[in-house]
Amino acid sequence: MKQLLFVFIGGGLGSVIRYLIGKFLNNYGNGIPYGTFLANILGSLLIGIILGLAAKNDNLSQNQTLLLATGFCGGFTTFSTFAYENHMFLKSGDFTSFAIYTIASFIVAVLAVFFGMYLMK
Numbered sequence: 001m002k003q004l005l006f007v008f009i010g011g012g013l014g015s016v017i018r019y020l021i022g023k024f025l026n027n028y029g030n031g032i033p034y035g036t037f038l039a040n041i042l043g044s045l046l047i048g049i050i051l052g053l054a055a056k057n058d059n060l061s062q063n064q065t066l067l068l069a070t071g072f073c074g075g076f077t078t079f080s081t082f083a084y085e086n087h088m089f090l091k092s093g094d095f096t097s098f099a100i101y102t103i104a105s106f107i108v109a110v111l112a113v114f115f116g117m118y119l120m121k
Contacts, residue, residue: 006063006067007067010068010073010074011071011075014072017039018035018075021039028088031094033085040109042112044113046072047077048119049116050068050069050073052117052118
């Protein structure tokens with residue numbers, strides 16, 4: 001039960017911060033939703049750092065990893081919003097933004113995870 005509480009608290013904090021970033025940076029009338037993009041990239045970098053740190057000499061406990069990686073990063077990043085935004089690009093016929101956003105999100109997020117883990121070596 002304690003583990004669920006860690007995930008719950010971390011997820012709540014991550015979701016609130018993602019909401020605030022999206023509120024200030026997303027402008028759905030101007031193409032790329034930069035708030036969602038930034039949250040997903042930062043979350044990918046953070047999870048790389050957190051899991052790299054956890055793997056390095058067991059620096060984080062299981063509860064700390066649940067709070068930060070599963071909870072915070074899980075609440076902070078958002079695949080569902082990313083998918084919805086891509087749906088809206090396709091629905092409006094904005095294939096260029098769809099392609100740029102999808103490809104950039106995937107490539108930069110994966111590189112951010114690798115970079116975060118590299119930083120913890």
